[in-house]
């Protein structure tokens with residue numbers, strides 16, 4: 021599953037992705053009811069230089085799945101940690117995109133010296149709990165919420181190569197989809213039908 025690291029130029033697509041989530045999905049993603057206004061504020065304040073944002077694109081280059089890896093402030097004596105938040109649009113679910121985003125984030129975390137990856141989720145979020153447990157995360161429940169932790173081993177040559185290979189593959193996949201989309205649009209234009217948006 022090709023997963024791309026996103027830069028600030030994707031902010032609009034990230035916003036559009038979140039706005040497409042239903043109220044319930046936003047509650048699961050952010051842990052609370054989240055209005056459009058709060059989503060705007062959240063996306064405006066994502067620091068693409070400090071944190072890492074990953075994306076998965078469908079054939080029309082819509083951002084079908086995305087993950088935000090937020091590095092937590094370093095404190096003396098505590099392991100360097102990051103928080104992982106993920107969402108996949110309903111039409112993309114059950115195809116392994118959430119799993120691929122988590123795997124990609126875990127490898128990236130190892131390569132950036134993160135020792136603990138954690139996900140805060142509502143305890144009744146069955147797909148996320150399943151995803152976390154499948155990834156070997158330890159889950160602790162408290163007051164209807166759950167914190168899932170993953171202790172990460174240090175990076176090794178394998179993780180460096182794995183990340184570089186996935187990045188290259190994701191770039192290739194994106195370029196391929198871009199070309200296919202352009203040629204489809206050219207055909208629609210030739211046949212006198214409306215071009216696909218985006």
Ligand SMILES: CC(C)(COP(=O)(O)OP(=O)(O)OC[C@H]1O[C@@H](n2cnc3c(N)ncnc32)[C@H](O)[C@@H]1OP(=O)(O)O)[C@@H](O)C(=O)NCCC(=O)NCCS
Nearest residue numbers: 048049105106107108113114115116117118119146147150
């Ligand atoms: C959680 C979420 C990201 C999963 O995305 P996804 O692309 O569907 O994930 P995957 O396809 O990789 O895996 C989903 C897994 O959950 C399982 N699953 C789905 N519904 C389930 C349920 N009700 N109970 C248990 N497992 C369930 C699937 O069978 C699959 O497991 P498998 O790979 O072993 O077959 C997606 O459901 C989502 O965006 N939810 C809303 C936002 C959210 O909850 N974010 C997490 C909090 S940060």
